[in-house]
Structures are given as C-alpha cells and as structure tokens.
Amino acid sequence: xxNFESRFNRWLDGSLNEDERLAFxxxxxxETLRTAKMWPTLQxxxxxxxxxxxxxxxxxxxxxxxREIRREGTPPPRAGLARLAWAGAFCxxxxxxxxxxxxxxxxxDSSTTVVSASPANPSVSASAFQAAGGKSSVIWLDGVDHxxxxxxxx
Amino acid sequence: xxxxxxxxxxxxxxxxxxxxxxxxxxVLSTNENPxxxxxxxxxxxxxxxxxxxxxxxxxxxxxxKQTISAWSSDWLVPxxxxxxxxxxxxxxxxxxxVRIELFRGKSLLLTTESRLARNAPLYIRGPQWxxxxxxxxxxxx
Amino acid sequence: MDHEKELLDRARRGDTGAFDEIITLHRQRVxxxxxxxxxxxxDAMDVAQETFLKAWRSLAKFDGRHPLGTWLHRIATNASIDxxxxxxxxPQCAIDDAELAVDAASRTTPSAPELPGxxxxxxxxxxxxxxxxxxxxxxxxxxxxxxxxxELSYEEIATRMNTSTGxxxxxxxxxxxxxxxxxxxxxxxx
Numbered sequence: 001x002x003n004f005e006s007r008f009n010r011w012l013d014g015s016l017n018e019d020e021r022l023a024f025x026x027x028x029x030x031e032t033l034r035t036a037k038m039w040p041t042l043q044x045x046x047x048x049x050x051x052x053x054x055x056x057x058x059x060x061x062x063x064x065x066x067r068e069i070r071r072e073g074t075p076p077p078r079a080g081l082a083r084l085a086w087a088g089a090f091c092x093x094x095x096x097x098x099x100x101x102x103x104x105x106x107x108x109d110s111s112t113t114v115v116s117a118s119p120a121n122p123s124v125s126a127s128a129f130q131a132a133g134g135k136s137s138v139i140w141l142d143g144v145d146h147x148x149x150x151x152x153x154x
Numbered sequence: 155x156x157x158x159x160x161x162x163x164x165x166x167x168x169x170x171x172x173x174x175x176x177x178x179x180x181v182l183s184t185n186e187n188p189x190x191x192x193x194x195x196x197x198x199x200x201x202x203x204x205x206x207x208x209x210x211x212x213x214x215x216x217x218x219k220q221t222i223s224a225w226s227s228d229w230l231v232p233x234x235x236x237x238x239x240x241x242x243x244x245x246x247x248x249x250x251x252v253r254i255e256l257f258r259g260k261s262l263l264l265t266t267e268s269r270l271a272r273n274a275p276l277y278i279r280g281p282q283w284x285x286x287x288x289x290x291x292x293x294x295x
Numbered sequence: 296m297d298h299e300k301e302l303l304d305r306a307r308r309g310d311t312g313a314f315d316e317i318i319t320l321h322r323q324r325v326x327x328x329x330x331x332x333x334x335x336x337x338d339a340m341d342v343a344q345e346t347f348l349k350a351w352r353s354l355a356k357f358d359g360r361h362p363l364g365t366w367l368h369r370i371a372t373n374a375s376i377d378x379x380x381x382x383x384x385x386p387q388c389a390i391d392d393a394e395l396a397v398d399a400a401s402r403t404t405p406s407a408p409e410l411p412g413x414x415x416x417x418x419x420x421x422x423x424x425x426x427x428x429x430x431x432x433x434x435x436x437x438x439x440x441x442x443x444x445x446e447l448s449y450e451e452i453a454t455r456m457n458t459s460t461g462x463x464x465x466x467x468x469x470x471x472x473x474x475x476x477x478x479x480x481x482x483x484x485x
Binding site: 003004005008026027028029032053110111112113114115116117118119120121124126127131134135136137138139140141144145146147149151153154 | 215242
Binding site: 003006007008009012032035036039041042043045046047048049050051053054055058061062064065066068069070123125127129140142143146 | 324
C-alpha cells in the first residue's frame, strides 16, 4: 500500500527514487516544499534538544539502582501500584472539587470540543485536538483498515 | 398575550434555536495537480482539511441534514457505508452535548462524546480509500 | 568503546562498581528518551531505573552485536510505551471539563508567527518545538522521537509500538506536518 501519507514520509526521508520524487513533488504546494527543505534543521534541533534534557539528581539515580541490585533477592516494592492508587484518589478529589466549582456551568462556548473518543476496535487509536483557531475539533483515528481503491464506497 | 411575548423574547435570546439542524457529510480528500475546484458545499471546510490533513482536492460523496434538539436520538446517514447515531444528551447555552456513534456498515467504529457548537465542525479522520482519505464532517447549523 | 567493553565484562562477573560506571555513561540519554516520550519527570525517572535494572538482570543475554546504548534505549522505549499504554487504560476522571478529559493533543494546531517573514532563531525554534512535542498525543510523540531521534525504521517502530506499519506512517505523517507548521513564515537559514 503506497498511499499519500506513506509517500510523504518516504519523500521526506529521501527514500523515493528520482521519478517518484518528481511526480510526488508535483502534487505539493510551495509551502510544503519549502518547509521540507528545512526539515533537516528541525531534525537536528530535535536531536540536540534530546541531548540537553537535564537529568535531575543523577547520582541519586545511580544509588537507587545499585541499592536495588544489592537487594536482588528481595523483590522491590511495587511503587508503581501505590502511585496508581494515589493518582486514582487524586482524580476523584479533583473531580469533586472541579464539579463543585464549575457546576452549574454556563460556558457560552462557541467552539466544538471533544470530551471523549473511544474506538470500538482495540487496534484503533483516537487522538483529539482543536483546529481552525480553536473553533473546530478533529478526531484522528489511526489503525482503521485501508479500503482498496477498487472497493466501492458510497 | 404577555406570556406569548415573554416566550418569544426568551426564544430570541437563546443562542440555540428551536430548529437547529445537524449536518453530516462524507468527503474524499486527495492531492491532485492542479487541485480540483472545491465543491461549493465544502468551501468552508477546505482550508482546515488542507492544513490539518494535507489534501488539496475534495469530493463530496454524501451528505444529510436533520433537526436536532435536546434529548433527541436519531440516525444520521450521509452515506450507506458510513453513518452516525446521534444522541443529544444536553443542550447547553451555546452547544449540544452529544454522543456520536460512527458506524461503517454493521460495525461500530467510534463512540465519542462531544460538545457541538453552531457552525463549528467536527472532523473525523476515517480510513484511507485508495490513495485518498475519507473524512467525516459533522456540524450544527 | 574498549573501556565500555571492559566495564561490561566486569559487570557480567558481578562487579557493581563497573555497572555504576555504565549507568553514569548512559543515564542522561536514557532519561532524555523517556522524558521526551512521557513528558513527565517522575515517570521518566521510573523508566530510567527500570531500564538499568532490567539491563543488569539481562547482561548475560547482551551479545554485543549492537552498541550497548542502542540496547538500553530499546529497553527504555519499551518501558515508556508500557507506561503510555497503562495511562490509556486508567479510568477517565468523570469531570465536566472537555480539555482535561481529552487525552493529550488537545491544543490548537500551531499557527504561523504573526509576522511572516520575520526570522526565527534556533533558540525560538527549540522552544516552539518543545511546546509542540508536549502538545502531541503520546502516540504521535513516540513515533516522531523513535524516527527522528532514535532513527529507527518504520518497521522497527511498528514492532516497538505493537502496531502496524500503516499506523506508524499515519502517525508520523500527522506529527511531521504538525511540526512543520513551526517552520511557516521562517527564513530558510537560521
């Protein structure tokens, strides 16, 4: 399957041959072509940013890891579960507080927003975001089966 | 008489009219050189589709409009392949809070709870079809 | 590399001092990778700890065909993705606020600078890039990090994220277009 999105990625990565590249670029607008030329700059900025993210308390990290290694015989405490429990409790409290503060609520909101989005198929994911200056919303589904061109859609 | 005048005033002040409609459309978007002329009914949506999804040509495959009101539940069928069940949960001051179920044929694809404001569309990225992208549009008018 | 090989050999024999040095050599990049995906310092620290502990336990299985850093990053990526999945499976807070209930990426798409044609310097780009990454959903952010920073192939990304190559392409397409809007209105040279 070589749909537009796949070709766009391969084009940006320089993986198309010359004929494919020319044919693909003929379908693109000037702004897309121009910003693509600067893509290596954005890539290098991204990589540089990654190398400069500060690690808080680096020596403490080492000591924690080594302490666990020395206690290998004893399973480390399931800190993850405790954090989840606290996160859940915080959620309930936050919900109660926000409900008390914001209800009754008169939003007078003139924009469309997505409160929740759940795909039926677990292999499909949904992301929601606002567009058009915040007035409209988009639900972006990933993983929905591609429909072949020779299959009728009406 | 005074009651009637009062009711008329209240209706005129409400941001959502008694006869609001919800419109849905199934759109195929592609990239073509030169770009295809945008169908008149899709002109308002073309800039966002171009910016968000990256396509410059649109085909309107189907559309449907019907009334929406608080606590209504109905099917909205812009196409025989892709259609919605819209349940209006609440009518807030400037929008409808709705549960939207998107179906493809007999299969449920997505359930979403959204606040739909007038003239503020919801775009749903559907599957790719051939080399194009199916996009579903929903808008209260 | 020879020094690292020596440390590895000593660590395999149970030398925790040697492993301590290995941690010091790789901890910043492991943490940075996790932080870029998760955008949360506590979670990233958890991933960093988990990564090195798993590495210690699996040292015998590390065959040295790839650099040690690559192996550690694979462990860190998997651990980060596990956290992303766990977050998705948590019950949603039942609050009547659209912005908090929507899972990530609930920001507007970035618009071009108000003065198109005015140049953006590298520092501005880094700030805007950081904001844009934070605004992406975890899935979109993960594919962009794995592709652009870790330089994995599409197929490798699909395997790591337990999804199809088609979905990787779709997410990468969206994330790249999203980030490209940062470049609108800028000069060609920084």
